[in-house]
Amino acid sequence: MTSYAALNGETRVFIIVGDPIAQVKSPAAVTQAMNALGRNCIMVPMHVSPPDFDRFMAGVGRARNLDGIIATVPHKFAAYAHCATATHRARFLGSANIMRRTPDGGWHGDMSDGQGFVEGIRAAGCKPEGGRALLVGAGGAGSAIALALLQAGVSELAIHDEDAARLDALMERLSGVRSSAVVHAGSADPTGCTLVVNATPAGMAAGDPSPVQVDKLTPNMFVGDVIAMPASTPLIEAARRLGCPTQGGGGMFAAQLDLIRDFLLGREG
Amino acid sequence: MTSYAALNGETRVFIIVGDPIAQVKSPAAVTQAMNALGRNCIMVPMHVSPPDFDRFMAGVGRARNLDGIIATVPHKFAAYAHCATATHRARFLGSANIMRRTPDGGWHGDMSDGQGFVEGIRAAGCKPEGGRALLVGAGGAGSAIALALLQAGVSELAIHDEDAARLDALMERLSGVRSSAVVHAGSADPTGCTLVVNATPAGMAAGDPSPVQVDKLTPNMFVGDVIAMPASTPLIEAARRLGCPTQGGGGMFAAQLDLIRDFLLGREG
Numbered sequence: 300m301t302s303y304a305a306l307n308g309e310t311r312v313f314i315i316v317g318d319p320i321a322q323v324k325s326p327a328a329v330t331q332a333m334n335a336l337g338r339n340c341i342m343v344p345m346h347v348s349p350p351d352f353d354r355f356m357a358g359v360g361r362a363r364n365l366d367g368i369i370a371t372v373p374h375k376f377a378a379y380a381h382c383a384t385a386t387h388r389a390r391f392l393g394s395a396n397i398m399r400r401t402p403d404g405g406w407h408g409d410m411s412d413g414q415g416f417v418e419g420i421r422a423a424g425c426k427p428e429g430g431r432a433l434l435v436g437a438g439g440a441g442s443a444i445a446l447a448l449l450q451a452g453v454s455e456l457a458i459h460d461e462d463a464a465r466l467d468a469l470m471e472r473l474s475g476v477r478s479s480a481v482v483h484a485g486s487a488d489p490t491g492c493t494l495v496v497n498a499t500p501a502g503m504a505a506g507d508p509s510p511v512q513v514d515k516l517t518p519n520m521f522v523g524d525v526i527a528m529p530a531s532t533p534l535i536e537a538a539r540r541l542g543c544p545t546q547g548g549g550g551m552f553a554a555q556l557d558l559i560r561d562f563l564l565g566r567e568g
Numbered sequence: 569m570t571s572y573a574a575l576n577g578e579t580r581v582f583i584i585v586g587d588p589i590a591q592v593k594s595p596a597a598v599t600q601a602m603n604a605l606g607r608n609c610i611m612v613p614m615h616v617s618p619p620d621f622d623r624f625m626a627g628v629g630r631a632r633n634l635d636g637i638i639a640t641v642p643h644k645f646a647a648y649a650h651c652a653t654a655t656h657r658a659r660f661l662g663s664a665n666i667m668r669r670t671p672d673g674g675w676h677g678d679m680s681d682g683q684g685f686v687e688g689i690r691a692a693g694c695k696p697e698g699g700r701a702l703l704v705g706a707g708g709a710g711s712a713i714a715l716a717l718l719q720a721g722v723s724e725l726a727i728h729d730e731d732a733a734r735l736d737a738l739m740e741r742l743s744g745v746r747s748s749a750v751v752h753a754g755s756a757d758p759t760g761c762t763l764v765v766n767a768t769p770a771g772m773a774a775g776d777p778s779p780v781q782v783d784k785l786t787p788n789m790f791v792g793d794v795i796a797m798p799a800s801t802p803l804i805e806a807a808r809r810l811g812c813p814t815q816g817g818g819g820m821f822a823a824q825l826d827l828i829r830d831f832l833l834g835r836e837g
Contacts, residue, residue: 303572303574303595303596303599303600303603303610304596304600305572305596306595306596306599306610306611306612307590307592307593307595307596307613308584308588308589308590308591308592308593308595308613309590309613310595310612310613312612312613312614315577319577320577320633321576321577321578322577323576323577324576324577326572326575326576326577326579327572327573327574327575327576330572330575331572331573334572341572341575341610341612342575343575343579343581343610343612344576344577344578344579344581344633345581345631345633345634346631346632346633347630347631347632348630348632351630354626354627354630355627355628355630355631356627357623357627358623358624358625358626358627358628358629358630359624359627359628359631360627361616361617361620361621361623361624361627362614362615362616362624362628363615363616363617364589364613364614364615365614
């Protein structure tokens, strides 16, 4: 079939909104995943700067054939404010990465990054149940992963963030999630952990300081990173050299693809 | 190539805005025409109701990778109001069907329907120069075709519209376009004409009264219709039975495809 031959006036439209946008993989991946179900749908990229986000959302939402939205960096918190309803985890985190129409034309939001991360490491052989995790980064991605790791059954979660106020606020909010798990402040030293996760931007740029003391990694540790570009961060490369099983940001995205598609199409649950 | 495999975060986005939208052919046709030039571009449909149009346009325009817009029924006049600059013919008609970015992020508009109609009938063998045309309908499409027919060199243009005020207003505005042509009020009777054009909605629905007295058609007349759905209106069918050369709305669209693409990409002129 010629490329784009299936595109027509009846095509249902989905968008991914981010800044930057050139790096996103969802347009082809989500479109093809939806098409595989026989749906005449397409996902197109929309490059929107933060000061323009609210006005963009208010306007584009008027399109009656726009059925869903992926919000990516830096719009996940701003996107949540446009949700009329949201899942429990999206409300807990105050952010949304996926939105679909409610019956009255508003948006229903979810935040799937944490689940995507956990499903990704499970697919790569990591069993989080009973594990001792070190999570570096208490921001948006870190918060989502912290919640998902507790829900997945880690027995201990150490969180490290140089911003003490942000770290304390997250630990406070996580305290009621699962009483059988221990949540405490950690450090960049992964000694004794079974799972090590970087949820900071450190590793995107050459020369970034390592978010984790890589000389303390041991081969029994599963090492994950949320960074998708580069596909392999220095942390992931160091872990692989040691023989650690790993997951980069690409694996986190791949693991989320079906759940994003199913949420956007209202097929989940 | 798998369908949509070329779609990615760097794809430049174009939209066609209309109500209804399901019938439009531009998404695949314009996308493929742009792709044929090696451009990573896509055109997607956007279904927007008239009360939502201005807010939609204000919002969607914030997307920095949105490079162009086709406005179709009923938004062509409202679209013109969103153009910072426009071609002479768009200003003359007060409407725009195509818009591309200006260097400072606004929109530059054009109205190509009239040229598209004329290029279509030329491709079908009609030579408008020196001809005597009957145009039925003095609305948006009719006005664009009237201007284009005068610019193409018809010697006589009879315009018929049951709304006398609308008819008079159009004739008044056309009076200065080409002084060597005679513009006057016509009737539904095509006797003596070489070109007969329906630019009204009559013929879209079964049972519509004919916009032209078909019993007065003769095989020397070229008969055109702006209606694209159905592809063959009762007027076009009657003309074909008589042996008249014809062009339906689909031909008008096909003739415009290259000029729409080139305008949207800034390649024309």
